[in-house]
Amino acid sequence: MFRLGVNQIARTSGARNYATLREIEGRLKSIKNIEKITKTMKIVASTRLTRAQRAMTSSRVFNQSDKEFMENADPAKPEGAKSLLVVVSSDKGLCGSIHTQVAKAARRKVEELNGNVDIVALGDKVKAQLIRTHSEKLKLAFSGVGKEAPNFNEVALIVDxxxxxxxxxxxxxxxxxxxSAVSFDPAAFSVYAADAIEKAPGLSKYELEGDSVAETLSELSFANSLLSAMAEAYASETSARRNAMDNASKSAGDMINSYSILYNRTRQAVITNELVDIITGASSLE
Incomplete structure (x- = not known):
């Protein structure tokens, strides 16, 4: 948008000799203010990224334990049953294409499941994108998530x-x-229902007591997987926002250089014209 402004001024200068210094100075000041904002947002994102990575590392420990249990129990995924797709995003923007990618992955997953699926959206960004194409399948949406690194209490309330x-x-x-700090990929966790866990052939490897063990394991697996997914998504979004603000700051710096050159050239041209007018006027008085 701002590069278009530079070109527009250059074209206008050809029509009316020179763009006014005040116009160029105003645009230059505006871009410098934008650069300050993007640099500040980059610093904030960089600070949050360290905390986000710590939360993500902690959540991976719980998820790995749950993954090992499911691999040993070896429950079977039912075929033809209606599925629930929980799409994790947030309410914030200015982080590149991270929300768009997870929304596209959700649409592909709906096609893979032949439309036999209900959708739960975590975050306003992915909700706004999915509601345009799959509004009839969107059964529940959560706002106010993804502002900070998730905790188990927050996740437990969402699961309930x-x-x-x-x-x-x-x-x-x-x-x-x-x-990594510069890349992220859409991924998915599978959560098994209590019936599938109860019928798992490898469940006998564990000494479990109680009638509702399978139900408890299913709920705990759901909460652990959602906690890990939200922590991964938060770290990915924070990293993407830092990179986006870094790129925006660099673009603003390039534009500041371009406008500074244009400002100096225009100022020199104005001074030259004024000198020519003064010399011409003095010559006419002789």
């Missing part, structure tokens, strides 16, 4: 609300997996 929708034999949690 989701379970009020009813029982689903297949639950998948879609999120942005943190790969």
């Amino acid at each position: 609300e989701i379970q009020k929708l009813g029982k689903y034999e297949n639950i998948e949690i879609l999120y942005n997996r943190f790969v």
Whole structure:
């Protein structure tokens, strides 16, 4: 948008000799203010990224334990049953294409499941994108999430609300997996229902007591997977926002250089014209 402004001024200067210094100075001041904002947002994101990575590392420990248990128990995923797709995002923008990518992955997942799925959206960004194409499948949405690193109490409350929708034999949690400080990939966790865990052939390897063990394990697995997904998504979003603000700051710096050159050239031209007018006027008086 600002690069277009530079070109526009250059074209206008050809029509009316020179753009006014005040106009160029005003644009230059505006871009410098934007650069200050983007640099500040980059610093804030960099500070939050360290905390986000610590929370993500902690959540991976719980998720790894849950993953090892499910691999040993080896429950079977039911076929043909209605699925629940939980899409993890946030309410904030200015972080590149991170929300768009997870929304596209959610649409592909709906197609893979032949539309036999209900959707739960965590965050206003992904909700706004999915509601345009799958409004009839969006059963529940949460706002105010993703502002800080998630904690288990917050996740437990979200899981309780989701379970009020009813029982689903297949639950998948879609999120942005943190790969590195400059990359992320959409990924998914599968959560097994209590019936699938109870019928798992490897469950006999564990000494479990009680009638509702499978139900408890299913709920705990759901909460652990959602906690890990939200922590991964928060770290990915924070990293993406830092990179976006870094790129914006560099672009603003380039534009400041371009406008500074244009300002100096225009100022020199104005001074030259004034000198020419003075010399011409003095010559006419002789």
